[in-house]
Amino acid sequence: MLIRRKSDLTEADVTDPAWYARRREFLQGTAALLLAAGGLRPAQAGHGGRALQYRPRPDLAAKDALTDFSDVTTYNNFYEFGTDKASPAELAGRLTTDPWSVTIDGEVARPGTYALEDILKPHGLEERIYRLRCVERWSMVIPWIGFPLADLIRRFEPTSRAKYVEFTTLYRPEEMPGQRRAVLDWPYVEGLRMDEAMHPLTLLAVGLYGEVLPNQNGAPLRLVVPWKYGFKSIKSIVRIRFTEQMPQTTWHKAAPHEYGFYANVNPAVDHPRWSQKRERRIGEFRKRKTLPFNGYAEQVAHLYAGMDLRRFF
Numbered sequence: 001m002l003i004r005r006k007s008d009l010t011e012a013d014v015t016d017p018a019w020y021a022r023r024r025e026f027l028q029g030t031a032a033l034l035l036a037a038g039g040l041r042p043a044q045a046g047h048g049g050r051a052l053q054y055r056p057r058p059d060l061a062a063k064d065a066l067t068d069f070s071d072v073t074t075y076n077n078f079y080e081f082g083t084d085k086a087s088p089a090e091l092a093g094r095l096t097t098d099p100w101s102v103t104i105d106g107e108v109a110r111p112g113t114y115a116l117e118d119i120l121k122p123h124g125l126e127e128r129i130y131r132l133r134c135v136e137r138w139s140m141v142i143p144w145i146g147f148p149l150a151d152l153i154r155r156f157e158p159t160s161r162a163k164y165v166e167f168t169t170l171y172r173p174e175e176m177p178g179q180r181r182a183v184l185d186w187p188y189v190e191g192l193r194m195d196e197a198m199h200p201l202t203l204l205a206v207g208l209y210g211e212v213l214p215n216q217n218g219a220p221l222r223l224v225v226p227w228k229y230g231f232k233s234i235k236s237i238v239r240i241r242f243t244e245q246m247p248q249t250t251w252h253k254a255a256p257h258e259y260g261f262y263a264n265v266n267p268a269v270d271h272p273r274w275s276q277k278r279e280r281r282i283g284e285f286r287k288r289k290t291l292p293f294n295g296y297a298e299q300v301a302h303l304y305a306g307m308d309l310r311r312f313f
């Protein structure tokens with residue numbers, strides 16, 4: 001694995017102490033600070049996490065009612081902390097997320113292992129309200145705070161051979177008890193085709209509901225790809241690798257007939273064990289119809305023009 005020392009970093013890579021101080025300041029900020037920044041309504045702020053400063057993106061805000069903060073943060077899939085929905089909220093608190101570094105490697109001009117602060121430094125944060133549809137037929141509506149993955153990709157300059165991006169979650173069984181059992185082939189790996197990764201809807205999230213991501217939701221850095229089943233939205237990322245070949249993703253390896261690489265939300269293609277036509281919005285009783293590409297077809301369907309979506313599921 002490539003480790004780049006501070007001395008190899010350019011001016012743009014290195015975080016100056018003033019910025020560290022500022023980051024600490026806004027991480028420790030209050031709901032008042034958040035409100036002053038023109039952020040969220042009072043009812044949504046102040047869940048006890050560290051407040052973030054961000055710019056709302058009303059143009060990228062689903063109009064659906066938000067899922068309750070308590071559901072978003074206690075009904076989770078994060079197999080590193082257990083296979084049931086409650087374990088991540090109970091056990092993820094012990095995960096150390098600071099310090100954190102991310103390795104960027106493969107087909108890229110500026111590989112290296114970078115402190116999270118250096119990764120985040122140039123990127124302004126924005127809030128986008130996205131629907132997340134899990135392959136297990138439930139969905140949520142979450143106000144994410146993050147920045148476009150495309151901006152990070154441009155900064156690290158992938159080579160012309162880069163056709164895919166592979167993401168890897170932290171492997172730390174001491175703090176992630178689920179990894180002590182071979183439920184999945186750890187560490188968790190996900191991937192996107194380059195044009196999917198560069199799509200303006202694809203978000204790297206660092207927060208939700210105006211605050212730093214709770215650990216159970218994938219702190220300190222996770223992917224959110226709103227037109228794909230939730231398992232593509234990999235949590236607690238430590239590596240971003242650019243590849244010429246399609247990455248071998250964890251769920252595809254575990255059950256290739258059930259989980260494809262693309263995993264676009266598609267009510268017309270059933271999971272081998274259940275229909276994908278409907279979903280239960282957490283907090284609602286009556287089931288809803290699942291929409292093609294989770295309702296984002298207008299923005300993303302062109303990426304798959306001419307592809308047989310039954311074959312490339």
Ligand code: MTE
Nearest residue numbers: 076077078079134169188230231233234235
């Ligand atoms: N990332 C890792 N590392 N491990 C996981 O088990 N579960 C995925 C995805 N990312 C998962 C993961 C699945 S199946 C879903 S539905 C979403 O995370 C859930 O995200 P949430 O808990 O923030 O709602």
